[in-house]
Amino acid sequence: xxxxxxxxxxxxxxxxxxxxxxxxxxxxxxxxxxxxxxxxxxxxxxxxxxxxxxxxxxxxxxxxxxxxxxxxxxxxxxxxxxxxxxxxxxxxxxxxxxxxxxxxxxxxxxxxxxxxxxxxxxxxxxxxxxxxxxxxxxxxxxxxxxxxxxxxxxxxxxxxxxxxxxxxxxxxxxxxxxxxxxxxxxxxxxxxxxxxxxxxxxxxxxxxxxxxxxxxxxxxxxxxxxxxxxxxxxxxxxxxxxxxxxxxxxxxxxxxxxxxxxxxxxxxxxxxxxxxxxxxxxxxxxxxxxxxxxxxxxxxx
Amino acid sequence: xxxxxxxxxxxxxxxxxxxxxxxxxxxxxxxxxxxxxxxxxxxxxxxxxxxxxxxxxxxxxxxxxxxxxxxxxxxxxxxxxxxxxxxxxxxxxxxxxxxxxxxxxxxxxxxxxxxxxxxxxxxxxxxxxxxxxxxxxxxxxxxxxxxxxxxxxxxxxxxxxxxxxxxxxxxxxxxxxxxxxxxxxxxxxxxxxxxxxxxxxxxxxxxxxxxxxxxxxxxxxxxxxxxxxxxxxxxxxxxxxxxxxxxxxxxxxxxxxxxxxxxxxxxxxxxxxxxxxxxxxxxxxxxxxxxxxxxxxxxxxxxxxxxxxxxxxxxxxxxxxxxxxxxxxxxxxxxxxxxxxxxxxxxxxxxxxxxxxxxxxxxxxxxxxxxxxxxxxxxxxxxxxxxxxxxxxxxxxxxxxxxxxxxxxxxxxxxxxxxxxxxxxxxxxxx
Numbered sequence: 001x002x003x004x005x006x007x008x009x010x011x012x013x014x015x016x017x018x019x020x021x022x023x024x025x026x027x028x029x030x031x032x033x034x035x036x037x038x039x040x041x042x043x044x045x046x047x048x049x050x051x052x053x054x055x056x057x058x059x060x061x062x063x064x065x066x067x068x069x070x071x072x073x074x075x076x077x078x079x080x081x082x083x084x085x086x087x088x089x090x091x092x093x094x095x096x097x098x099x100x101x102x103x104x105x106x107x108x109x110x111x112x113x114x115x116x117x118x119x120x121x122x123x124x125x126x127x128x129x130x131x132x133x134x135x136x137x138x139x140x141x142x143x144x145x146x147x148x149x150x151x152x153x154x155x156x157x158x159x160x161x162x163x164x165x166x167x168x169x170x171x172x173x174x175x176x177x178x179x180x181x182x183x184x185x186x187x188x189x190x191x192x193x194x195x196x197x198x199x200x201x202x203x204x205x206x207x208x209x210x211x212x213x214x215x216x217x218x219x220x221x222x223x224x225x226x227x228x229x230x231x232x233x234x235x236x237x238x239x240x241x242x243x244x245x246x247x248x249x250x251x252x253x254x255x256x257x258x259x260x261x262x263x264x265x266x267x268x269x270x271x272x273x274x275x276x277x278x279x280x281x282x283x284x285x286x287x288x289x290x291x292x293x294x295x296x297x298x299x300x301x
Numbered sequence: 302x303x304x305x306x307x308x309x310x311x312x313x314x315x316x317x318x319x320x321x322x323x324x325x326x327x328x329x330x331x332x333x334x335x336x337x338x339x340x341x342x343x344x345x346x347x348x349x350x351x352x353x354x355x356x357x358x359x360x361x362x363x364x365x366x367x368x369x370x371x372x373x374x375x376x377x378x379x380x381x382x383x384x385x386x387x388x389x390x391x392x393x394x395x396x397x398x399x400x401x402x403x404x405x406x407x408x409x410x411x412x413x414x415x416x417x418x419x420x421x422x423x424x425x426x427x428x429x430x431x432x433x434x435x436x437x438x439x440x441x442x443x444x445x446x447x448x449x450x451x452x453x454x455x456x457x458x459x460x461x462x463x464x465x466x467x468x469x470x471x472x473x474x475x476x477x478x479x480x481x482x483x484x485x486x487x488x489x490x491x492x493x494x495x496x497x498x499x500x501x502x503x504x505x506x507x508x509x510x511x512x513x514x515x516x517x518x519x520x521x522x523x524x525x526x527x528x529x530x531x532x533x534x535x536x537x538x539x540x541x542x543x544x545x546x547x548x549x550x551x552x553x554x555x556x557x558x559x560x561x562x563x564x565x566x567x568x569x570x571x572x573x574x575x576x577x578x579x580x581x582x583x584x585x586x587x588x589x590x591x592x593x594x595x596x597x598x599x600x601x602x603x604x605x606x607x608x609x610x611x612x613x614x615x616x617x618x619x620x621x622x623x624x625x626x627x628x629x630x631x632x633x634x635x636x637x638x639x640x641x642x643x644x645x646x647x648x649x650x651x652x653x654x655x656x657x658x659x660x661x662x663x664x665x666x667x668x669x670x671x672x673x674x675x676x677x678x679x680x681x682x683x684x685x686x687x688x689x690x691x692x693x694x695x696x697x698x699x700x701x702x703x704x705x706x707x708x709x710x711x712x713x714x715x716x717x718x719x720x721x722x723x724x725x726x727x728x729x730x731x732x
Binding site for chain 2: 011085105107115126163194
């Protein structure tokens with residue numbers, strides 16, 4: 001029997017593994033879907049609100065021929081006080097072959113992985129990582145750029161609270177991209193530089209965007225600010241990606257956003273709808289990347 | 302019938318209080334130290350003898366910071382199991398924190414904890430709540446609590462935050478001669494924080510806990526202690542900046558003392574690894590720089606005591622999301638091994654100083670008369686250990702009800718051989 005494995009983060013995923021998943025995603029994208037996981041049961045355990053990630057995993061799982069079940073924290077035993085570990089054990093006992101988990105606590109997928117036999121896929125844990133998003137972002141970049149090496153990728157906004165940022169930083173740094181981070185000190189502490197070698201912080205958005213190949217916008221995560229007061233008027237004046245600012249990037253630069261985006265806050269609506277924006281394409285590609293991730297994790301790749 | 306007297310012979314006695322550091326024999330009789338004499342001079346005395354050749358004989362260790370969880374949280378620990386772990390760790394006395402359920406804020410609870418019915422293996426000295434229910438609003442009755450046996454007051458687990466209450470607590474405690482122990486955490490800076498603020502917290506996406514949350518409160522308290530002439534004691538000091546404040550205050554003769562836990566001198570924030578909740582405690586494991594400052598201060602005398610902050614939690618509570626899991630680890634059985642392995646072997650701190658940190662100073666800080674020394678007439682509390690013995694700690698074998706230790710599987714040097722309380726052997730490694 002092929003070996004199954006969990007996908008908990010991109011920090012510890014090797015370049016070879018990442019390349020393998022991205023190649024497989026390409027196959028999924030170009031060929032008609034095959035039910036290569038036919039009959040398998042996938043539990044989608046969502047402790048946090050989600051539209052795109054949940055539906056993306058669900059469609060991906062169904063295209064692979066699996067049975068899926070969605071468990072959300074507000075309509076399950078979790079409400080009755082069942083612990084994460086016990087919920088995971090219950091799903092395993094019910095015959096789940098894989099658990100996809102989204103959780104507000106950083107590290108929650110590790111807790112499941114330590115206690116269960118089935119592979120765990122991290123669909124976003126607190127402020128920690130969102131590995132499938134990092135993979136689909138890399139996949140999307142590679143649809144437009146030849147290679148990640150040497151690309152200037154600028155991430156703007158709430159890095160501190162962003163699991164997407166952490167996953168992207170790990171992946172892009174592994175492949176030699178020049179990652180530039182931009183945001184106010186409250187949302188982008190200097191400590192961020194310790195996350196991966198070669199990172200740079202540029203506080204002024206114009207300077208950060210200049211000559212970028214990729215501009216990645218991040219939402220201010222109001223739900224995670226924990227009492228931090230942010231002047232949203234000042235924020236959008238200083239950090240919003242506008243058409244004028246985008247002109248400073250390379251002419252073939254692409255604009256990305258993991259969603260959900262707040263038009264008029266971090267991104268000018270004209271930018272979100274501009275031909276340089278690949279935001280919907282990211283969502284679309286996500287399905288193929290997650291098909292690849294599930295195949296690899298379930299040992300059928 | 303238990304024998305009435307015991308001679309411990311052939312050992313290397315280290316008693317900093319009596320400036321003893323050499324080969325002595327000791328006669329324990331009727332619960333007290335009856336005689337200390339040069340090796341061989343007590344031959345034939347004592348109903349029973351203990352052969353301590355190759356071992357260090359020290360005044361009984363005193364852990365001034367333990368959570369025995371009784372009353373109210375006996376799933377985690379009881380006074381009986383917690384003190385059994387203490388005995389196995391070489392501690393002859395423990396000071397029990399008041400954050401039980403109910404909170405120990407009444408003389409009746411303080412007395413109940415000391416009742417022989419609890420089955421304590423070693424001496425238990427309750428520390429009472431500094432404020433009613435540890436709510437930080439109204440002082441408890443320090444006079445009556447002291448009369449009931451309390452040796453200090455604190456709201457440990459929570460800080461005493463308002464200036465006014467802290468000042469009142471220091472004044473009231475000074476009047477009756479009790480120390481005020483502060484859990485120095487400005488909770489306004491630590492909302493939702495699960496570990497030390499730094500690169501590891503950032504990498505793991507966990508909310509960080511700044512060192513200033515500790516040092517700013519210690520600095521405030523020192524000002525109040527200077528003003529009130531009270532005795533201020535900093536529990537589980539972890540940050541270099543707080544240490545600096547304590548050092549300065551001591552130079553200025555403010556009555557301030559402090560303790561450091563073995564885990565804070567043995568571990569750093571990076572050791573949390575991938576969300577290992579047995580490395581989650583309050584205060585959190587700090588940076589390498591903080592840890593190095595603690596080691597230096599353990600050597601130079603700034604730190605008064607090593608205390609474990611023994612905080613048992615059952616596996617099911619710790620086996621959870623990192624930010625949801627409770628703070629705290631067990632520590633009674635690993636304290637000596639960590640002190641010898643890290644402070645003595647690695648840092649070259651003399652054994653005499655280690656005994657000072659584990660016995661002499663804890664007795665002085667908590668005002669435990671006739672303890673922390675082997676002077677003739679003091680209580681016959683003795684810890685006998687092998688400073689060279691290497692051993693592996695296995696948490697599953699712990700005497701504590703809980704096994705939440707980050708040191709599971711660690712190879713340590715320095716093993717407790719026997720623990721004697723009031724002249725009776727309460728632990729022997731061979732039995």
